[in-house]
Amino acid sequence: MVEADTPVAEGKAGAPARGRPALPSPGAIVQFLLQALFNLLITHLPGHWLRLLWLRLLGVRIGSGTIIFRGTTVFGARELQLGERVHVGFRVVLDARGGIRVGEDVNISSDVQLLTARHAVHSPEFEREVAPIVIEDHVWVATRAMVLAGVKAARGAVIAAGAIATRDVPELTVVAGVPATATGSRRSDLSYRLVARRPPLY
Numbered sequence: 001m002v003e004a005d006t007p008v009a010e011g012k013a014g015a016p017a018r019g020r021p022a023l024p025s026p027g028a029i030v031q032f033l034l035q036a037l038f039n040l041l042i043t044h045l046p047g048h049w050l051r052l053l054w055l056r057l058l059g060v061r062i063g064s065g066t067i068i069f070r071g072t073t074v075f076g077a078r079e080l081q082l083g084e085r086v087h088v089g090f091r092v093v094l095d096a097r098g099g100i101r102v103g104e105d106v107n108i109s110s111d112v113q114l115l116t117a118r119h120a121v122h123s124p125e126f127e128r129e130v131a132p133i134v135i136e137d138h139v140w141v142a143t144r145a146m147v148l149a150g151v152k153a154a155r156g157a158v159i160a161a162g163a164i165a166t167r168d169v170p171e172l173t174v175v176a177g178v179p180a181t182a183t184g185s186r187r188s189d190l191s192y193r194l195v196a197r198r199p200p201l202y
């Protein structure tokens with residue numbers, strides 16, 4: 001699990017965030033508190049509309065027809081972009097501090113973690129580094145998969161249940177395992193549109 005998001009100046013995507021953090025501005029503190037409130041409380045309440053409204057207020061760009069189920073945790077809300085008809089399952093971790101861009105008709109199943117931050121393991125300073133994650137149209141990230149910083153899953157890719165994607169996933173490729181490797185491919189004429197079903201208590 002990622003460390004708690006704190007109201008510090010965030011590093012640019014792809015670049016290590018080094019040195020002492022700048023003092024947070026009042027706006028950053030408000031953003032931090034509203035995001036913390038979402039992760040502590042709002043995300044667990046029944047009612048999709050409240051979750052979507054709160055996240056939009058936090059600066060998440062969310063397309064129409066997108067649904068987010070209960071228990072999802074968001075870090076770096078302003079760097080998170082979800083396209084149209086994206087389905088986000090239960091208890092997903094969206095650590096967008098390095099930027100997460102999700103396309104259209106993407107299925108992110110329950111308990112998935114998208115992690116754009118890490119530490120520099122070979123550095124004496126153990127700095128935090130961030131890099132963006134890109135998930136293109138018609139990708140399915142299956143239950144309990146994890147996608148690490150800097151990974152791009154190209155159109156129609158599938159990251160199988162429990163896989164850890166450490167490298168880019170090519171278009172229409174199914175990957176599985178730890179680290180994820182190719183196990184199959186999908187047909188290229190994918191045309192489905194995910195239909196938003198919002199059960200009242202979920």
Ligand SMILES: CC(C)(COP(=O)(O)OP(=O)(O)OC[C@H]1O[C@@H](n2cnc3c(N)ncnc32)[C@H](O)[C@@H]1OP(=O)(O)O)[C@@H](O)C(=O)NCCC(=O)NCCS
Nearest residue numbers: 109110142143158159160161162163174176177183184185
């Ligand atoms: C991705 C998935 C659908 C399999 O796709 P597929 O291309 O049809 O794969 P197959 O079932 O034909 O299996 C192909 C190979 O990958 C292996 N494999 C399948 N899923 C795997 C996984 N999650 N991890 C590791 N290996 C896996 C199979 O054992 C098989 O190996 P083999 O060739 O040595 O026998 C499935 O594994 C998966 O991840 N399901 C997720 C279910 C889920 O998240 N449900 C909840 C939301 S709806």
